[in-house]
Amino acid sequence: MTQYDVRKIRQDFPILDEKIRGKDLVYLDNAATCQKPQAVIDSIVNLYSHDYANVHRGVHTLSVRSTDKFEGARTKVKDFINAASEKEIIFVKGATEAINLVAQTYGKANIKPGDEIIITAMEHHSNIVPWQILCEQTGAVLRVAPINLQGELIYDEFEKLLGDKTRLISVVHMSNALGTINPVKKIIAAARAKGIPVLLDGAQAVPHMTVDVRDLDCDFYAFSGHKLYGPTGVGVLYGKQALLEAMPPYQGGGDMIRKVTFEETEYNVLPYKFEAGTPEIAGVVGLGAAIDYLNAIGMDKIAAYEAELLAYATEKARQIKGLRIIGEAEHKGAILSFVLDKIHPHDIGTMLDSLGIAIRAGHHCAMPVMDFYKVPATARASFAMYNTIQEIDVLMNGIESLIEVFG
Amino acid sequence: MFDDLRDLYQEVIFDHNRNPRNFRIIENADRKVEGFNPLCGDRLTLYLQMDGDVIADASFQGSGCAISTASVSLMTEIVKGKTEEEAEELFKKFHEMTTGKDENFNLETIGKLAVLAGVREYPARVKCATLAWHTLDAAIKNEQQAISTE
Numbered sequence: 424m425t426q427y428d429v430r431k432i433r434q435d436f437p438i439l440d441e442k443i444r445g446k447d448l449v450y451l452d453n454a455a456t457c458q459k460p461q462a463v464i465d466s467i468v469n470l471y472s473h474d475y476a477n478v479h480r481g482v483h484t485l486s487v488r489s490t491d492k493f494e495g496a497r498t499k500v501k502d503f504i505n506a507a508s509e510k511e512i513i514f515v516k517g518a519t520e521a522i523n524l525v526a527q528t529y530g531k532a533n534i535k536p537g538d539e540i541i542i543t544a545m546e547h548h549s550n551i552v553p554w555q556i557l558c559e560q561t562g563a564v565l566r567v568a569p570i571n572l573q574g575e576l577i578y579d580e581f582e583k584l585l586g587d588k589t590r591l592i593s594v595v596h597m598s599n600a601l602g603t604i605n606p607v608k609k610i611i612a613a614a615r616a617k618g619i620p621v622l623l624d625g626a627q628a629v630p631h632m633t634v635d636v637r638d639l640d641c642d643f644y645a646f647s648g649h650k651l652y653g654p655t656g657v658g659v660l661y662g663k664q665a666l667l668e669a670m671p672p673y674q675g676g677g678d679m680i681r682k683v684t685f686e687e688t689e690y691n692v693l694p695y696k697f698e699a700g701t702p703e704i705a706g707v708v709g710l711g712a713a714i715d716y717l718n719a720i721g722m723d724k725i726a727a728y729e730a731e732l733l734a735y736a737t738e739k740a741r742q743i744k745g746l747r748i749i750g751e752a753e754h755k756g757a758i759l760s761f762v763l764d765k766i767h768p769h770d771i772g773t774m775l776d777s778l779g780i781a782i783r784a785g786h787h788c789a790m791p792v793m794d795f796y797k798v799p800a801t802a803r804a805s806f807a808m809y810n811t812i813q814e815i816d817v818l819m820n821g822i823e824s825l826i827e828v829f830g
Numbered sequence: 831m832f833d834d835l836r837d838l839y840q841e842v843i844f845d846h847n848r849n850p851r852n853f854r855i856i857e858n859a860d861r862k863v864e865g866f867n868p869l870c871g872d873r874l875t876l877y878l879q880m881d882g883d884v885i886a887d888a889s890f891q892g893s894g895c896a897i898s899t900a901s902v903s904l905m906t907e908i909v910k911g912k913t914e915e916e917a918e919e920l921f922k923k924f925h926e927m928t929t930g931k932d933e934n935f936n937l938e939t940i941g942k943l944a945v946l947a948g949v950r951e952y953p954a955r956v957k958c959a960t961l962a963w964h965t966l967d968a969a970i971k972n973e974q975q976a977i978s979t980e
Binding site: 444766767768769770773774777778784785786793798799800821824825828829830 | 873895
């Protein structure tokens with residue numbers, strides 16, 4: 424763990440000094456949302472204190488400054504995921520809206536009755552429901568590629584689903600409930616051979632690994648800012664320019680138009696065509712600051728450090744009698760989902776909270792995954808770049824103690 | 831280690847969680863209603879055998895957290911022999927106790943159920959305790975469809 428100074432990183436996150444019920448906070452709910460470094464908090468305060476006005480509107484100084492910061496953040500996002508152009512970076516509310524946008528624009532324009540859309544059995548509800556809605560609207564059919572007990576996509580079964588009727592594949596890059604990292608390059612290559620576009624839900628992947636959309640060759644990539652140490656209320660849809668150009672707009676309003684008369688409206692160029700209304704300016708600027716912060720540390724270093732955390736946590740968890748890890752994919756991100764014999768995840772969550780440990784207990788917006796494992800819910804500890812080996816020890820001691828109490 | 835939680839997880843609750851009472855199916859039950867808490871995945875099926883307007887027998891099946899299991903287990907014990915009206919009155923009281931809106935709520939008026947008063951301090955867990963009673967309420971009103979806490 425040389426060159427990775429987690430203590431210094433922790434000092435950048437003011438909330439990590441909070442006491443919870445008198446105990447040191449151990450924040451392990453990062454898959455739900457990540458905490459914010461001071462640099463992100465400051466970027467928002469600074470914008471509102473010195474540079475704020477509406478973007479793309481006025482000739483006055485503040486509007487220009489605000490627009491520069493806003494568009495500067497777009498360039499940062501473009502570079503962060505290695506998109507070809509700023510035109511391919513659409514700001515939305517979050518990964519959920521990004522997926523809905525594709526379903527309601529690309530989907531509605533291109534999907535016909537009898538067409539098929541493929542997802543996997545490990546998707547978050549946000550990558551299931553938008554397609555169900557689209558299927559209802561168009562008469563298309565949703566096909567679900569199965570997973571095995573380790574929580575891995577059964578690739579052969581997925582490939583069998585690819586057919587003449589397949590019009591779109593939408594797959595999670597890294598599962599929020601299981602931690603599984605899908606073989607997305609292989610999926611995309613297979614889809615490419617048949618001319619099928621692929622959307623990747625990258626909400627969990629972006630904070631944990633280097634994502635290069637051109638290397639992946641995906642057609643769409645969706646993620647949220649708040650899981651990337653940025654503010655809530657902002658997310659990104661990446662789309663290949665040619666696809667975005669051909670798509671109808673998502674919402675109508677200001678900023679997305681070039682010329683409006685009561686007879687007809689000419690839409691604005693990319694990316695503005697998809698950004699109707701005043702955007703989440705401060706959120707976008709904050710996301711830009713989060714990306715600067717991550718770049719200064721290095722995504723590869725973060726990934727390597729988190730891999731060590733996960734390996735340590737997994738090894739410790741395996742030693743606890745009565746603990747069953749849910750999701751043991753070979754290729755996995757820093758998420759440890761588990762259940763305990765005869766102790767409900769909600770009891771685990773409340774008991775750990777009394778020790779200052781924040782984990783998630785529930786279905787993680789992935790009810791089909793819970794059904795697959797025949798559990799009502801799981802407890803989930805999800806790690807971030809600021810977590811430590813010591814915190815994992817606190818978690819594991821807590822789990823062992825609560826098993827004792829429940830007896 | 832878990833001293834702060836003693837009010838929430840009393841020994842009676844652990845006992846009912848380990849050995850839930852009336853955990854069985856009543857064949858040919860007069861009333862059978864499902865309760866579901868979508869937030870945590872708690873599911874239970876409540877069975878009632880009626881004798882006129884008196885609850886002659888009550889039982890349940892399902893899975894949930896310790897709070898919800900203890901709550902439904904205690905409830906099936908306590909409502910047996912009560913009229914529908916008396917059971918509804920208890921539900922009202924239980925609701926008042928668990929939501930903590932009445933600061934002067936007298937725990938002595940609710941008997942054994944007082945062990946669940948601790949959830950007042952844990953807003954996220956109130957629904958765990960009340961799921962059983964909402965399901966009972968639906969059963970008394972003879973509503974057939976599954977009920978949900980959401």
